[in-house]
Amino acid sequence: MESIWEINYSKKSANVRPSPVREILSVIKQPGMISFAGGMPAPEVFPVDEFFEGVSVLKNDGRNLLQYGTTEGYPPLKGFLSEWTAPRMGRRVSQEEMLLTTGSQQVLDLLGWAMIDPGDTVVTEDPSYLAALTAFHNHGANFIGIPTDAEGMIVDMIPEAVNKARAEGKKVKFIYTIVNFHNPCGSTMSLKRRERLVEIAHELKLPIFEDDPYGYVRFDGEHLPSIFSLDPDGGVLYAGSFSKILAPGTRVGWCTGPKEIIRKMTVFKQAIDLCSSPITQALAYEYCSRGYLDTHLPKIIANYRQKRDAMENSFRRHLPLEEIRWVKPEGGFFYWIEMPRIDVRALFEKAIEKKVAFVMGMPFFPNGGGEHNARLNYTYSSPEIIDEGVRRLGEAMRELLAR
Ligand SMILES: Cc1ncc(COP(=O)(O)O)c(C=O)c1O
Incomplete structure (x- = not known):
């Protein structure tokens, strides 16, 4: 039975949708999980003092x-x-x-x-x-x-x-x-x-x-x-x-x-x-x-550039390159990959089994699509973790392609 709240919801409430990134937070929190899912800055570079x-x-x-x-x-x-x-x-x-x-x-x-x-x-x-x-x-x-x-x-x-x-x-x-x-x-x-x-x-x-x-x-x-x-x-x-x-x-x-x-x-x-x-x-x-903002920016840029490069190198080392396309970002937080022969839902499931998470492409498309896309964040993890996460992802991709 609907509660007194539910029967009085606005029309807007029927259409409201939770964030797919926030929804997978519980998955990301599993022990041993490597997450490329969020869009978070690296906590080690926060200028706390x-x-x-x-x-x-x-x-x-x-x-x-x-x-x-x-x-x-x-x-x-x-x-x-x-x-x-x-x-x-x-x-x-x-x-x-x-x-x-x-x-x-x-x-x-x-x-x-x-x-x-x-x-x-x-x-x-x-x-x-x-x-x-x-x-x-x-x-x-x-x-x-x-x-x-x-x-x-x-x-x-x-x-x-x-x-x-x-x-x-x-x-x-x-x-x-x-x-x-x-x-x-x-x-x-x-x-x-x-x-x-x-x-x-x-x-x-x-x-x-x-x-x-x-x-x-x-x-x-x-x-x-x-x-x-x-x-x-x-x-x-x-x-x-x-x-x-x-x-x-x-x-x-x-x-x-x-x-x-x-x-x-x-x-x-x-x-x-x-x-x-x-x-x-x-x-x-x-x-x-x-003046701290100006001195801080070069530090985060250096930190994130190193991680962007780590992810780029790990892609080349671990992913089935003939199956994947991407544009190397000149800045920012994300890689976006396109995998014409891989269904991203199947990849996500397999990746979670192997303890690596990312965001599937679909929610980013306003009118449908994205079943062959994934967004990967590189700013949050260390270069070593990035390499291990991409290795697991490559393994998941190969297993799906071999099916
Ligand atoms: C393109 C874009 N716009 C806006 C935001 C919102 O950021 P914030 O509210 O933290 O300034 C984000 C956060 O990830 C973003 O990626």
Whole structure:
């Protein structure tokens, strides 16, 4: 029998779906399991001492910081970010063009509140970040998925897909893209495609949401201009985060964009959490203003580059190479592999028996697919563990192929 809660659930509750990554946490916790599943930073690189150095200073301002903060965010941290992100944004943005959030995940939800009515359409990469799909789905969105290759989203496919949806009477609201070190694909959008994306968005009169939590974690090559900096006309909302460059436990993210959308999202945020924690925002500010963010970044980049290389070498050593395709990521957290002859569900089962976990491809695809894809994280484990995990995975693949 249904409880008094269940009979009164909202229509939204019927469609809500738990995160497949969080769902497999219990599997990952089994003793001896090697996990490539999460998207977690390496705990050994967390700057524990430097981060908590600010505590004694902040105590002097304790009565203020223990109070509610402003919804817009802690002004000194916004000031720092405006300065620090200026090279990437193409200019220093004003306080009114920035909102501090509870992780950048909250930006996805706030944008959903501000822009999506049930039945509206969002353009995304196909595949895309699964918690973005879930956040937009919770607001009733459906999706146009645009295929990707080694240069990111194949943007020239957008106009036809959008025009077709519009001809069917659908309201297309914005383009969501992860241009740097894509989650899950690992790919980075080329400059030519970034420029073309801005042109296309103008032609179609669509805003762009550029989600960039990994952009500063680049191992090779040069940083490319953000989409925000390529569009001076205010058509882009940019989201950044401290999660991957400092620590996800801070739950500090931000977004930058035209005043009107920032204002609208701020009003929704008032009802969601009143404000993000002033304490972690102030701690993040103390850390950054002492120059630690700039000295920390090269350390995590070196650590993760070594692990990316370890995974690449382990792939070459242990996987049945003729059966697998991947793009070597120039930064970020993930490898994305394609295995045309292997069913990923069968591989997952076998891999769990051998005590190695990853995330199957399906949940990343907004409209189905992914049965031959897997996402593997390399930042969390040591190079030795990565090698052993990939060895087990290779064994599982060979056993399936021999069937
Ligand atoms: C593409 C992308 N966007 C946003 C987020 C959310 O990160 P956070 O809320 O920790 O800033 C993540 C986390 O993995 C991500 O991969």
